[in-house]
Amino acid sequence: MSCIINQLGLNTKVPYHFLFYSLTFGGTAFYSFVVSPLIFKELSREEFSKVQSKVFPCYFKFQIGAPLIVGLLTPLAFCPFSVGTLVASSLGGILNLFVFEPKCSVLKDERNKLTSINKDKKENGEPSDEMAALNKQFGRWHGLSTLVNLVSIASLGVYGLTLARGLSKLK
Template structure:
């Protein structure tokens, strides 16, 4: 009996075993097994990872592309601003908590050649560095930056613009010309809002990327 091990790719191993009988030298049996570490042998059994992921992705897509857009179109500017100021802390808070929940509920991953531990230890395992740790950490960082810095800073500028509107007797979104102070506040608001929206898109992309890993675990 002869056993030969081939390694043609970093995460793929082929094992070839040939056996023959002396009474029938031309009869051979060949078995080829392919082990791919990125396609685990165990499937997801707990509902928590899928429920948490669905909540995270669904709320992000709805707030970014549906709810916020509709509110901007149908509400007057003051009411829209009030709604967003009340919504964003809850929204970014959810985005901060759910990636942690996804990491904590990561199940054990068993392959034909190894066992990857669950929870945080599994996220830190080298094989999950780019498929699990990177997207979850990216989404968490985006949410925390929005929650603790960009969100409050944007709200502060909105309040300053409101006071400046009273001084100028003109809304910040009215056709110009505006006072130098209002122009400064408008530029600052645009920069903060653009940064918040931009990194939010990065967070959504990270969530979608993580979904491919989660989907592979369900096959």
């Protein structure tokens, strides 16, 4: 079965689909590529961490649910490829919310504890061995989270291209 847009005539899902898809793709891309880098540059590490710890649970829940809603509203005929892109995007949110964010939070808490008891640095100002190990672990987990987030956003982009391709067949 090919991915073809349903007739646009009386299908009332179409405008809602386009609005919600735009919000989903635009919102996730804007937060990831504009807002987060800006607040990272402007805030201290501690302030940035506090903001992100409040935003991320909501962001990841949106990343899970929004592609599913887009799928329910889609004007595309059933196509495993387009469904797969939306599922991949939701899976990214699931991994981030239930695996990567909790692990990164634990590691951030451990780093904060070292800082609070002044065991985060050696006498020469370099990170202590324990802090260096935590920083390395955090970098690894955060890197995986970032990669999963990029895959989630890219999946939404591929879905949008599939949608545009279906629209171009209507001409």
